[in-house]
Amino acid sequence: MNSADPAIDVRNLVTHYGTRKILDDISFQARQGEIMVIMGGSGSGKSTLLRHLLGLHNPTSGCIRLLGKDITQLDADAMYDLRKNMGVAFQGGALFNSMTVGENVELPLREHTALDGNTIRIMSRMKLEVVNLAGFEDLMPAELSGGMIKRAALARAIVMDPRLLFFDEPSAGLDPVVSAELDELILTLRDAMNMTIVVVTHELESAFKIADRITVLDQGRILMSDTVAAVRASDNQRIRSLLDRTPRNEAMDPDEYMERLTREIF
Amino acid sequence: MLPSRRACRRLDPVLAFVAQVGQRSLQSLREVGYHAALLAEAFYWLLLGRWRRQPVRLRAVFKEAIGVGVNAIPIVALASFATGMMLAIQGIYTLRTFGAEGQVVLGISLSVTREFAPLITGIFVAGRSGSAIAARIGTMQISQEIDALRVIGINPVRYLVAPLLAAMLLTLPALTVLSDLVALFGGALYCAGELSLPMGVFFDRTFEVLIVQDVLHGVLKSVIFAVIVTLIGAANGFNVSAGAEGVGRATTRAVVLGCIGIILADMVFTFLTSR
């Protein structure tokens, strides 16, 4: 891969759930070592976009290149190799509930490397140390608080030292102090390991703090994908309402409104 | 495309009914296809996983074998013992009308090895493990653990289903043989009391009438049952989409369909091999 190539390059992505179009003509890029924040209101398709970036669904059309490889075309073996370079922390953590925190963090190493048990344990403890969860490796996920789950999920995501890190809603449901700590952690990771990090969030403050660039989604379309300064300065009405926290006051079409209420009844 | 269910309601009821039947059949067909694909994939990983750098770990197989096999021993043994006794009681009662109580050994040993042992074992394992498999995979599905496996680069079928299938294929035949022995013991015990037939004589006669094929017949069935229970449990788990209620529905479905599947497969297998 040429170092000038973007680490993430999405072109004309269109996706559906069933017959409902969720994402429409999404294109954006992120360079290696960049923190890209995906912002947007609830239901705008952020998590859906993330799931496609992770190769969990097949898009209707468009292409997604990660580290120079188009994951919509990749065969299983190549995808398997690529996944060793990707770390993911899901919105709800998605820790394996039947395993301890330590085993959760160790799992990628056990599956992908031939290291011996002690080395694996030490490496996973180092990552738990990074996320301030040292000493909690013997607890079960059910015994953790919400913030601890997010941090444990992050430890599992970075245990392979991936080049791409995806993080869905790091600060949702956390108190301001913990979420600020997570933001710091994300910045540290980028600086220390030059990871490309994609963070999905709708917390403005944290977005502005960590982002190099921001992609704003609205109802499945990209409103803007630019630097923090440019997004702040934007005079697009939808972006302003998202930034200024004003409610959307769209003109309502009375006919369409009636149609929605009475659809499939008459 | 088929009309949606909502659209059907507006058509006249007969048409709606036909459409629904069509939709149901299509869905069942799709489900059968899904099971077949799941089976193929599980075997693929069992046989070729090592070569694809994703081996099915022996440790996982043993762990599952303890869960689905060893832990089922007490309940299967108890049920088999009771079944053996029940067969002896019924057999003696029926044969007495012909004055042929002596033949009861033949009846017990054949029906236990060919039919009751595999069936009882299969049904109990379907009830114990079919539901547990569906619940486990279903819960993992809704808490995104399956997605987490996939993004880590762990194929969920290889990691969750293949070891289970291997464990089932190992333990269900073994459990069936155990069930054979315990049920025969139950029958022998009753005969010893009722007909004053010494246990030794009972077993001597049993081994006289039984041929290897009878035992094999039962063991072969249990192999089929192992596949059925694993597949139905796993498939229902993977298809959970809607919350805790969905998991509940999947476990119920796994048990009911598992038991029905076993009985139907039993009938077909017996029909094909025993004439």
Ligand SMILES: Nc1ncnc2c1ncn2[C@@H]1O[C@H](COP(=O)(O)OP(=O)(O)OP(=O)(O)O)[C@@H](O)[C@H]1O
């Ligand atoms: N599994 C699914 N099946 C069908 N539709 C879905 C599914 N998941 C999400 N959707 C739909 O896709 C749209 C986008 O959802 P998504 O979860 O991507 O939103 P989001 O931006 O992440 O919202 P939030 O900030 O609330 O997490 C929503 O309208 C939702 O109804």
Ligand SMILES: [Mg+2]
């Ligand atoms: Mg979301």
